[in-house]
Amino acid sequence: MSLLDVCQRPGYLFAAITVGHIILISAQINSDRGIPVLETVTFGAFAEVQRGASATVGGVRSWWSNYLALQTVRDENVGLRQDLSRMQITLQQERAMAQQSRTLEELLDLKSRSPLVTVAASVIAGSASPDFRTLTVDKGTTDGLGPDMAVIAPAGVVGRVITPGARAARVQLLIDRNAAVGVTVERSRAQGVAEGNGAEMRLNYLAGWADVATGDVVVTSGIEGIYPKGFVVGHIESVERGTGGLGAITLRPAVDFSSLEAVLVVTAPSRAEDSELAAGSGTRAPE
Numbered sequence: 001m002s003l004l005d006v007c008q009r010p011g012y013l014f015a016a017i018t019v020g021h022i023i024l025i026s027a028q029i030n031s032d033r034g035i036p037v038l039e040t041v042t043f044g045a046f047a048e049v050q051r052g053a054s055a056t057v058g059g060v061r062s063w064w065s066n067y068l069a070l071q072t073v074r075d076e077n078v079g080l081r082q083d084l085s086r087m088q089i090t091l092q093q094e095r096a097m098a099q100q101s102r103t104l105e106e107l108l109d110l111k112s113r114s115p116l117v118t119v120a121a122s123v124i125a126g127s128a129s130p131d132f133r134t135l136t137v138d139k140g141t142t143d144g145l146g147p148d149m150a151v152i153a154p155a156g157v158v159g160r161v162i163t164p165g166a167r168a169a170r171v172q173l174l175i176d177r178n179a180a181v182g183v184t185v186e187r188s189r190a191q192g193v194a195e196g197n198g199a200e201m202r203l204n205y206l207a208g209w210a211d212v213a214t215g216d217v218v219v220t221s222g223i224e225g226i227y228p229k230g231f232v233v234g235h236i237e238s239v240e241r242g243t244g245g246l247g248a249i250t251l252r253p254a255v256d257f258s259s260l261e262a263v264l265v266v267t268a269p270s271r272a273e274d275s276e277l278a279a280g281s282g283t284r285a286p287e
Contacts, residue, residue, distance in 0.1 A: 106154040110264060116228055117268035118152075119143050123260050124168065130198055133176040137263060140165045148226050150266040156232035156254030157181065157220060158263050169265075173257055174233065175201060182223035183233050185216050194218065194233055194251055201234060201251040208245025212236060218251060228266060 111118055121137035139145055141164050151158040151171050159179060163170035172179050175196040183194045183203070188211035194201045206212065216236045222229030232254040240247030 110152070110154045114152075114264075116264075116266045118264040119145065119267050120262060121145075121169075121265055122262050126257075131177055133173040133179075133196065133198065133257070134159075134162070135171050135173065135257070135260065137169050137171060137265070138167070139265065140167045140169050142166055144267045145169050145265055146267075150227045151263050152228075152231055152266065153255050153260060153263050155256070156234070157227055158255055158257070158260065160226055161265065171263070174253060174255075175199060175257065180224075181227055181233060182221040183218045184221040185210070185212050185236075186219050187216050188212065191221055191223075200237070201253060203236065203249035203251045206246055206249070210246060212239055212246065212249060214239055228269065 111120065119139055121139040121143075123135050124138045125136040127134040137151075145161055145164045147161055147164060149161040149164075151160060157174060159171050159173040159176070161169050162172045173196070174181060174194065175198060177196055177198050179196040181194050182191070184191050190206055190210035190212055192203050192206040192210070194203055203212070203218065214236055218233045218236060220227040220229055220231045220233055234251045234253045236249060237252040238248075238250040240249070
């Protein structure tokens with residue numbers, strides 16, 4: 001709307017003249033403090049505008065500061081999460097090394113306590129078949145391993161070497177369906193044969209009146225000439241009895257084959273066994 005249009009409309013012209021008069025009168029009239037009313041009103045209006053602007057700027061500045069602080073906190077959280085992940089990985093590695101150290105200490109203790117000539121070997125593979133329970137170790141014929149050598153662990157008997165290679169060998173576990181070992185019930189000295197069934201073992205060929213009970217420890221008898229005498233095979237888990245005497249006897253292996261990491265392969269009998277064999281054959285054992 002132009003000034004000419006305003007002048008052509010009496011209502012607008014009158015309002016404009018009235019406002020102009022009020023402004024002129026306000027500029028001439030002073031307040032109680034001697035300050036012109038127009039200046040007071042103008043200052044108050046601009047002060048409110050400045051107050052609003054200041055509040056807006058302060059709010060924006062506060063929001064920006066909070067935003068930057070939030071970004072800093074987020075970055076710190078990301079860094080802390082990364083540090084925590086690294087620490088967890090390091091802790092797992094340290095636990096694995098500690099467990100490996102304990103395993104090697106137990107193996108070394110067994111090697112030092114046993115009079116047998118042994119070679120330490122690490123487990124590098126296991127059998128995927130539930131029917132043929134075997135594992136592979138990282139030692140072979142170049143390390144002195146041969147067929148039918150007994151394999152033991154700190155917990156007890158593991159099995160025997162069945163396929164020796166130059167740098168690795170396959171070991172048949174006691175729980176294999178084709179595995180068997182002559183055993184003695186440690187408490188009553190009853191003798192029998194422990195045979196694998198794929199998951200555990202069964203104790204067979206005991207006399208019907210043999211004294212066996214749940215929890216009895218079963219050890220190798222050495223009768224088959226493969227396993228050294230007196231090593232733990234397992235514990236009797238259940239005994240079935242019938243009218244004719246003993247029934248099925250379940251034997252729980254002493255070794256946890258699923259967590260086996262290192263073993264000892266018996267490459268030669270002890271000197272005492274050498275002497276016994278020599279005496280039995282009528283020859284003298286070598287000095």
